[in-house]
Amino acid sequence: MRRFIVVWALALVSPVCLAAGAHKPTDSVYINLSDQASLQRGARTFVNYCLSCHSAAYMRYNRMAKDLGISDSVLKENLMFASDKPGDLMKTNMAEEDAKKWFGVAPPDLTLVARVRKPDWIYTYLRSFYLDEKSPNGWNNTLFENVAMPHVLYSLQGSQRLAGMDPETGKPQFTVVRQGSLSPEEYDTLIRDLTNFLVYLAEPIKLKRHSIGVFVILFLLVFLVLAYLLKKEYWKDVH
Ligand code: HEC
Structure with a gap:
């Protein structure tokens, strides 16, 4: 009888775990929305490295600038490559059909991604790209297998190969192939700032709530x- 109950309990719980991706451990990230400098750095990384493919189409440039304490001139000179009107929505200039042709799937809008995927997931995902000859674009990701996104930050992180999985933590272990322009600590900080920014993006009102x-x-x-x-x-x- 007891075995019967255990089997049933497992059968009920396991699909939930799979759906939540709970079988893949993530690293935890410290999110701090009152750290304005971190949010500004995250915004800069986002417009420089992500907006070429992904939109954040529920956010306007001038709202972001106001929330994060960014002046009009800095906004126009340093953060607006995809548009010239501060009142515009943060949309990518890449056409959806082109994106589908190039990647096989259109890059999703990232405005709400920090709510759908949790901050820890995003932080781990952006640090888990590795070289893989079998993949069409040469990259793979331990958290998101066979992902269609290439490692767009490789010049900063460098490139790494998957060495295996740590049997105790279940986390991947990487070996460095080529050093990037940032040290591992600097790269982690860059991704932490970017994740912080994506959390703000998903719920800008959090800044005001306090x-x-x-x-x-x-x-x-x-x-x-x-x-x-x-x-x-x-x-x-x-x-
Ligand atoms: C060259 C185009 C390109 C660039 C630049 C790019 N991405 Fe992507 N990204 C993609 C594609 C394509 C997918 C869809 C992957 C799939 O479904 O296999 C994706 C998926 C994602 C996902 C997973 C979304 C989900 O929930 O499934 C996240 C998170 C993400 N990108 C974040 C970023 C961030 C942050 C940046 C900037 C550092 C960035 N991307 C830059 C093409 C790009």
């Missing part, structure tokens, strides 16, 4: 004092 919360509490405190004084005033004549 300051609104403080206002709400202050308002309630003032209201409490007023209500107390009013109560005293009303009951004055009753006693």
Whole structure:
């Protein structure tokens, strides 16, 4: 009987684990939306290396600049390659049909990707590309097998080969083939900033929520004092 229950429990749980990709361990990333410098660096990496293929079509350039404390001139000179109007949505200039022809699948919009895939997943994904001769574009990814995206940051990270899996942690082990222009620590920081930015992108209101919360509490405190004084005033004549 007990074995029967265990088998059933496993049968129920395993599809959930597979769907969530829980069988592939990820590295954890520290997300801090009040770190404005990190968000700005992430935005720069995003427009330089991702926007050529992916859109973030639910975000406008000027909203991003305002949220992240970026001035108009910096926005126009350093962050707007795909458009010239600050009120434009952050769309890629790559036509969807071309993208399908080149990659076999159109690069998905990334505005909400940090909600669909979790921050830890994105952070691990962007550090898990490795050389693979069998893949059409020469790259593969341990977290997203046979992914159609090439390793667009290889000049920064360098290239690596998959050496095997760590039997204890289940995490991949890589050997460096060519050094990139960044050290491993610098590359991790770059990806952390980029992930931080993608988390902001998926829920820009998170930046505001904290300051609104403080206002709400202050308002309630003032209201409490007023209500107390009013109560005293009303009951004055009753006693
Ligand atoms: C050369 C074009 C190209 C560039 C540049 C590019 N990507 Fe991609 N990306 C793709 C394609 C194509 C896919 C779809 C892969 C698939 O489904 O096999 C993809 C998929 C992804 C996914 C997985 C989405 C999902 O949930 O399935 C993420 C996350 C992602 N890209 C992030 C980025 C980031 C961040 C950058 C900038 C550093 C970037 N990409 C730059 C082509 C590109």
